[in-house]
Amino acid sequence: MFQRLLNERIFKTIRSDNSLDYNPHAYGFADEGNGIAAWSFFANVDPDDEERAAKLFETVANDILNGFEKTERDQVVAQLKSDLALG
Numbered sequence: 001m002f003q004r005l006l007n008e009r010i011f012k013t014i015r016s017d018n019s020l021d022y023n024p025h026a027y028g029f030a031d032e033g034n035g036i037a038a039w040s041f042f043a044n045v046d047p048d049d050e051e052r053a054a055k056l057f058e059t060v061a062n063d064i065l066n067g068f069e070k071t072e073r074d075q076v077v078a079q080l081k082s083d084l085a086l087g
Contacts, residue, residue: 004076020045
């Protein structure tokens with residue numbers, strides 16, 4: 001759930017609000033038995049926009065410390081239910 005929420009926030013910030021990449025995303029890396037140990041953020045951007053994208057990713061990372069909006073959670077839950085129903 002968290003990864004879906006994070007990727008929705010990244011998509012909104014990097015693509016929808018700033019038009020920097022078509023498919024920005026984050027991956028969590030797990031250390032066996034210890035859960036997520038690190039996150040990597042990805043976006044294919046023009047070299048001139050690299051610093052701007054990095055700052056936006058940092059903003060997203062800091063903002064999620066305050067949690068997610070109910071509307072964000074509801075949207076992700078609906079998508080997850082749909083994905084599970086499709087099998």
